[in-house]
Amino acid sequence: MQAIVHYPKVRIGKLSVDIFPYWIAFLLGLIAFGLVGAYVVLTEGLYVTGLSNKVPWALWITIDLSAIALGGSAFVFGVIVHLLGLKRYEVVGKLAILLGFLGYSTAGMVLLFDLGQPFRFWHPVVYWQPHSLLWEITMCVVLYLTVLMAELLPIVMEHPGISDNFLTRRFAVFCKIRTALIWLAHKLHSFSPVLAVIGLTLSLLHQASLGATYSVLSGRGLWFNQSAPVQFVLSAVAGGVALLFFLSIVVFRIMRPGLVKDDVFYDLARISGAATLLLTYLRVWDWAVTNYYSFDREIALQTQLLDTIAPYSLTFWLGQALLPAVAGGFLLAAGRVRNFRFLLVMAAIPIFNAILMRWNYNFSGLIASITYDPFTPTVVLNSYTPTWVEFAIAGMVLSYWLLMFSLAARYLPFQSPEKEHSVH
Amino acid sequence: MKRKRTSNESETENGVSRRDFLKLASGLAAAVGLTQFIRLDTLAGSGTEGQEKGVKWGMLIDINKCIGCNYCTYACQAVNNLADDMLYNVVTTETTQNGTEYFLSRPCMQCAEAPCVHVCPVAATYYREDGIVAMDYDRCIGCRYCQVACPYDARVFNWRQPIEKSELSPMFGVQEVPNRPRGVVEKCHFCSHRIDDGLVRNLTPGVDPQATPACVVACPTGARVFGDLNDPESPISKAREQANVTLRLREELSTEPRVYYVPPASAYRPPFQKGE
Numbered sequence: 001m002q003a004i005v006h007y008p009k010v011r012i013g014k015l016s017v018d019i020f021p022y023w024i025a026f027l028l029g030l031i032a033f034g035l036v037g038a039y040v041v042l043t044e045g046l047y048v049t050g051l052s053n054k055v056p057w058a059l060w061i062t063i064d065l066s067a068i069a070l071g072g073s074a075f076v077f078g079v080i081v082h083l084l085g086l087k088r089y090e091v092v093g094k095l096a097i098l099l100g101f102l103g104y105s106t107a108g109m110v111l112l113f114d115l116g117q118p119f120r121f122w123h124p125v126v127y128w129q130p131h132s133l134l135w136e137i138t139m140c141v142v143l144y145l146t147v148l149m150a151e152l153l154p155i156v157m158e159h160p161g162i163s164d165n166f167l168t169r170r171f172a173v174f175c176k177i178r179t180a181l182i183w184l185a186h187k188l189h190s191f192s193p194v195l196a197v198i199g200l201t202l203s204l205l206h207q208a209s210l211g212a213t214y215s216v217l218s219g220r221g222l223w224f225n226q227s228a229p230v231q232f233v234l235s236a237v238a239g240g241v242a243l244l245f246f247l248s249i250v251v252f253r254i255m256r257p258g259l260v261k262d263d264v265f266y267d268l269a270r271i272s273g274a275a276t277l278l279l280t281y282l283r284v285w286d287w288a289v290t291n292y293y294s295f296d297r298e299i300a301l302q303t304q305l306l307d308t309i310a311p312y313s314l315t316f317w318l319g320q321a322l323l324p325a326v327a328g329g330f331l332l333a334a335g336r337v338r339n340f341r342f343l344l345v346m347a348a349i350p351i352f353n354a355i356l357m358r359w360n361y362n363f364s365g366l367i368a369s370i371t372y373d374p375f376t377p378t379v380v381l382n383s384y385t386p387t388w389v390e391f392a393i394a395g396m397v398l399s400y401w402l403l404m405f406s407l408a409a410r411y412l413p414f415q416s417p418e419k420e421h422s423v424h
Numbered sequence: 425m426k427r428k429r430t431s432n433e434s435e436t437e438n439g440v441s442r443r444d445f446l447k448l449a450s451g452l453a454a455a456v457g458l459t460q461f462i463r464l465d466t467l468a469g470s471g472t473e474g475q476e477k478g479v480k481w482g483m484l485i486d487i488n489k490c491i492g493c494n495y496c497t498y499a500c501q502a503v504n505n506l507a508d509d510m511l512y513n514v515v516t517t518e519t520t521q522n523g524t525e526y527f528l529s530r531p532c533m534q535c536a537e538a539p540c541v542h543v544c545p546v547a548a549t550y551y552r553e554d555g556i557v558a559m560d561y562d563r564c565i566g567c568r569y570c571q572v573a574c575p576y577d578a579r580v581f582n583w584r585q586p587i588e589k590s591e592l593s594p595m596f597g598v599q600e601v602p603n604r605p606r607g608v609v610e611k612c613h614f615c616s617h618r619i620d621d622g623l624v625r626n627l628t629p630g631v632d633p634q635a636t637p638a639c640v641v642a643c644p645t646g647a648r649v650f651g652d653l654n655d656p657e658s659p660i661s662k663a664r665e666q667a668n669v670t671l672r673l674r675e676e677l678s679t680e681p682r683v684y685y686v687p688p689a690s691a692y693r694p695p696f697q698k699g700e
Contacts, residue, residue, distance in 0.1 A: 116566015219575025
């Protein structure tokens with residue numbers, strides 16, 4: 001049973017135009033522009049960026065952190081579908097695994113450019129330093145990307161074009177490769193529960209460690225706190241599942257009506273809403289501990305100075321406290337709201353919140369840094385302005401994400417064979 | 425079918441079969457067994473056991489003697505071939521609580537609990553036997569986590585290709601170490617090449633200039649003293665004994681730096697005596 005796919009079309013006068021080819025061409029254009037930037041940064045070195053010894057981590061790191069966070073739905077739905085055995089989420093679970101793979105591969109790609117020695121990216125796998133959070137994250141991400149590929153293969157193999165196309169009809173070799181891939185996909189699919197457990201373990205480890213990357217650094221004032229790892233995990237669940245909700249509305253409700261029941265969408269919204277509310281609670285508690293109850297002069301000074309150059313406090317109260325609290329409430333009550341346009345707007349808030357949190361986290365400790373002089377230590381402001389190369393590469397990896405998602409949304413069947421059997 | 429189910433149920437008491445119980449119990453036993461291998465303090469104080477034994481190189485900087493001439497920085501640049509925006513050693517003008525200005529010169533602190541060593545994902549930064557925090561430039565991937573972690577801004581990244589020759593060479597010395605490639609982070613290493621070569625030739629670092637860091641040798645006022653912290657006869661141990669007070673930078677972070685400072689006398693004079 002093949003679901004009918006409805007493509008979004010734009011009406012120009014009486015014409016109804018399929019904008020898909022133009023959209024793909026636009027993304028390919030951005031990727032081409034990004035490749036120019038990639039060439040410049042690989043040949044010239046990182047001085048072409050706005051990075052400096054004072055602000056060595058910036059835009060690319062934020063994209064890296066956000067992409068990993070927004071791929072967080074993959075481990076949540078790996079557990080829900082394959083461990084808890086809730087088969088009604090299997091179809092959205094497939095989209096979650098796709099989003100996870102896209103998020104992690106995007107992160108890996110942008111990190112490659114951020115390294116001073118990109119061709120030594122494999123060093124952490126060989127030269128172990130288990131006390132480093134970054135080592136642990138690298139290992140987890142490498143292993144988890146492998147798990148995601150193993151989970152993704154059966155989904156991609158569902159595409160009818162892979163089992164029967166020009167190449168397999170003409171050449172026996174491709175026929176054999178196809179048979180081997182189908183065998184592998186079946187084997188991997190039967191190992192799904194094991195993969196789900198590994199995926200959950202690896203995800204919880206590195207999502208938390210991404211927060212700990214910053215929060216173990218005692219010399220940076222604002223960063224040094226205990227709850228950042230938990231906040232990062234919760235915001236990955238909240239933002240990741242919110243993104244899954246957002247995109248599953250597009251992929252299933254708009255493009256493949258009838259494939260997924262509305263109740264499943266409400267459940268997605270509820271999971272995201274619950275995680276958002278938990279995160280907001282923890283975030284406000286964390287503010288109270290680090291800024292309100294603590295009498296740390298440097299943290300107060302850092303916050304004050306950040307407020308003079310950016311809406312730092314405003315982004316906290318509005319973007320990370322008030323709006324998520326409201327959005328979390330509405331998402332949790334999705335079954336009563338039932339207005340999908342409104343729910344989409346609400347789901348955008350946890351996504352935005354996850355990115356904002358990482359952006360603020362990264363920059364707060366670097367822009368307002370504490371001096372080391374012994375008698376009158378103070379906080380100094382550093383500045384950072386991204387250059388065109390940074391924007392070009394950022395655009396390239398985001399376009400890669402959008403391109404892969406657009407192709408998958410249009411061409412992947414997202415059909416579960418089990419469902420077919422149950423229909424008959 | 426129905427009979428079979430009832431026979432199954434008779435095996436089960438309170439919904440848990442014997443097999444399930446055994447599984448759970450063996451799992452718990454395995455978990456308890458694991459705890460015998462991983463102690464709670466495993467991660468704390470990693471790799472620093474026995475760090476304080478043997479030769480430990482340290483530096484003492486007497487702020488009262490520093491005149492802010494920057495010769496330490498220049499000598500460092502010449503010896504390590506550093507561009508002007510890649511200084512291992514910096515001299516800044518700071519103030520005490522009562523507003524008196526003084527010069528603070530800052531090499532790498534060579535911490536005993538160095539944040540940069542803890543965070544490096546590939547162990548490119550490591551402790552040498554003699555306490556110096558050194559770098560393996562062939563292993564560094566250029567992630568810059570050490571830069572972010574260092575509370576003293578002591579780390580510099582190679583944003584560009586290394587320079588041909590420092591403008592300060594040969595006035596303040598000639599290049600003694602090979603260039604580092606673009607894209608790695610580098611740091612002050614207490615001129616470890618001089619120490620290693622000197623020890624082979626039976627020289628004493630801190631006493632013989634050929635075996636002593638370039639910044640210490642270049643200082644015209646003798647504000648910098650170098651030597652083995654664990655040897656009571658070394659120049660640094662004697663200088664530490666002589667000084668009434670010494671301090672280390674950002675001691676509250678427990679990084680245990682091996683660079684000591686003699687604070688400016690003005691810092692301990694009450695404000696109303698200022699200008700006497």
